[in-house]
Amino acid sequence: MKPTILIYGLAMAVLIFLLKYLEYRLFVRDLSIEFYVGIVAVMFAILGVWAGKRLTRRKIVLVGPVFILNEDALQQLEISKREHEVLELMAQGLSNQEIADKLFVSLNTIKTHSSNLFLKLEVKRRTQAVQKGKELRLIP
């Protein structure tokens, strides 16, 4: 931070000196008023560009991709809440037994859900279901 301030101060000093120098040259009739105004205009235009850049320099914020559930697809494919839940847990790499435990239902129930899910998603395996689920934004 310190060196930055120093540089800015120095730049400002140079600028003011230049202005005063021009003012002096104008005073002693060494410079036409048109030239004087022109140079000042150019200087401030450049200063404006620079200051504008400084002030509007927006900080870059990296935002991870936000997941937006595709509810239309869910409805079109007639996927129920439970099936959707099962799909989510599948995508987390859980086995049918683990899913059953997590949802407090029997293994057979999960098998039924997953079978129906595969029919609706038109896939044969859970890996493909997860793939398609992500493509259709049914799961993150």
Next chain:
Amino acid sequence: MKPTILIYGLAMAVLIFLLKYLEYRLFVRDLSIEFYVGIVAVMFAILGVWAGKRLTRRKIVLVGPVFILNEDALQQLEISKREHEVLELMAQGLSNQEIADKLFVSLNTIKTHSSNLFLKLEVKRRTQAVQKGKELRLIP
């Protein structure tokens, strides 16, 4: 495009008129030279800010996430080319038999590869292997 040009032309006309008006007031001694120069400076500073914004307005290009293979992880985990290949096809939702067909080897070979892969990735199922593979950027 047309209205834009019209607006710019109009703005420039106003600007020039203002400058000339100030020049006239200066000429008739109605305005001190300091004020004149100051107003010009402010005007051009603002113009500079505006022009700077216009000119440096970069076009926003949306680039899809680029996949960069994490070769370090591949080496650290001692994953061979063939195993990596198998992992890729797994991630595409293929069964072991389909992978075997695609690589022109036997089903048993793929089983061996996948088993070794699971050991190296420290997972139990292919779904988890795919997950971890993506996390580690071993596969897109």
Next chain:
DNA sequence: ATTGAATTCATACTTTCGGGTGAAGGCTTT
């Protein structure tokens, strides 16, 4: 109240997956 969808579960059967072990051939490194 009846219909229909969703959820639950069971039984039985087939297929796929995954673990363990062993082994042969090829290729590189020492």
Next chain:
DNA sequence: AAAGCCTTCACCCGAAAGTATGAATTCAAT
């Protein structure tokens, strides 16, 4: 040449996944 790794394949076994069918229950909509 010997050691070490990769790749290939085989056989066996158990676990997990997936299919098919049928059925009971709940809950919302007609």
